[in-house]
Amino acid sequence: MTVSQIVGRKTIDLNVDIGEGFPFDRDLLRFASSANVCCGAHSGSLELTRETIDLCLTQRVRVGAHPGYPDRESMGRLAMKSGQERIYLKSIFDQMIQFKQYCEPAYMKPHGAFYGDTAIVLPANWRTAIRQVPPPASAYEAGGLYLAQFPGIQSLTLLLRINKLPLMGLNATAHKEIASRAGTNLIKEGFGDRGYLSNGTLIPRGSIGAMLATDDAIKEQVLRLAPEVDSICLHGDTPHCLQYAELVFKTLVDSGYGVGI
Numbered sequence: 001m002t003v004s005q006i007v008g009r010k011t012i013d014l015n016v017d018i019g020e021g022f023p024f025d026r027d028l029l030r031f032a033s034s035a036n037v038c039c040g041a042h043s044g045s046l047e048l049t050r051e052t053i054d055l056c057l058t059q060r061v062r063v064g065a066h067p068g069y070p071d072r073e074s075m076g077r078l079a080m081k082s083g084q085e086r087i088y089l090k091s092i093f094d095q096m097i098q099f100k101q102y103c104e105p106a107y108m109k110p111h112g113a114f115y116g117d118t119a120i121v122l123p124a125n126w127r128t129a130i131r132q133v134p135p136p137a138s139a140y141e142a143g144g145l146y147l148a149q150f151p152g153i154q155s156l157t158l159l160l161r162i163n164k165l166p167l168m169g170l171n172a173t174a175h176k177e178i179a180s181r182a183g184t185n186l187i188k189e190g191f192g193d194r195g196y197l198s199n200g201t202l203i204p205r206g207s208i209g210a211m212l213a214t215d216d217a218i219k220e221q222v223l224r225l226a227p228e229v230d231s232i233c234l235h236g237d238t239p240h241c242l243q244y245a246e247l248v249f250k251t252l253v254d255s256g257y258g259v260g261i
Contacts, residue, residue, distance in 0.1 A: 011258035013231035014249060015168070015189070017066060017111070019052035020044050020075070022237045026055060031245040033260045034062040034231060036109045036168070039095035042068030042076025046098060053103045062261055063103060064168060067095040067159075068111030075237075076112035077205060080152060089155045096159055107187055109168035110156060117152035119173040121199045147174065147181075157182050168231060172200030190225030192218055192232045192248045193241075211238070218244055219251045226257060 018025040019038035029035065035056045040046040056063045068076030069084075070091040080088050092114065099105060110118055126146045147153050153174060160167055160182035168187040169175030179186035194202050195209035203210040212218050222232060232252075234245050252259050 010226070011260050012226055012229070012252055013062075013187070013261050014245070014252070014259050015064070015109075015231050015233050016236050016241075016245065017233065018236045019049050019066070020237055021048060024236050024241050025052060027242050028234070028236050028245055029056065029059045029061050031249040031259075032061055032234075034064055034106075036064045036066035036111070036233075037099075037105075038111070039065060039067045039099050041070040041072075041091050041095050042111055043072060049099065050102050057103075062106045064107045064109050065096060065099045065105040065165070066109050066111045067092045067099075068114050071113075074113075076114065079113045079117055085151045089151060092155055093159065096163060100163065105165060107166040107168050108160060108163065109189070110152075114152060114156070115169070116202070116204075117150065118156050118178065119170045119175055119201055120150065120153075121172065121201060122146075122174055122177065147177070150174075153178060160184050170200065170202075171229070188228070188230045190221075190229035190232050192222050192225075192234050193238065193244055194233075194235075196221075215247055218247055222248050222251050223255060226252065226255070 013033050014031060015034040015036055016028045016032045017036045017038070018028060020043040037049060037052050037056065038044045040049045053063055069080060069088045071078055109115070157178050160179065164184065166185040166187050167175060167179045167182070168189050169179070171186060171188040176186050191202060193212050195212060197203055212221060225232060232248060234241060234248060249259055
């Protein structure tokens, strides 16, 4: 089965996280139209990154860079702690340099905790939450001070601006503002296999409901998300990821959506 070219109510991208050393990558690309390729720091290796890019290009799947924190023990899924900023953020920049030396990605999607640390829900008053003396000349400047409290956000904004890449992320979070400030587009993403909190962010891994584990739950979520997002993600590191990828693909097509970019 290959990516559908069906013209339906809407065409939705199906993206997968791959290049992390799991055995499902090649088969997942039968269903995917985009691939978030690990940059070799949170998992995998630089050699595997390049092999995975080549595989995607051969299969005509859009390639996105997927940098993550260089914490291999947790696979980049633990939030950055005080004192780790310099090492972690330098690694993120280095990962992007190495990736682009081999391939120009179509977009960037942060991995794991880098995604979570930047996908924060902004309070209603975030643009004026930090007061200056004298007051800032504009709400934009005040908002910039608020966002500056989060080192991951600063780095992600700068990376996008330097590399002139769209951001794949959560529309209900700071990702929307980050893309705007970087002068780029946001590819609105939804997750087919992850549970959501009521504020539109993901349930933390390890918590009850973080991973959806039944076909019915995944189908229901995909159909709920489809009208709201540009791309639906599936992870390539779970035992049933191939089953879920085919399920999501068929659910979209059977509901009149096209799968592609």
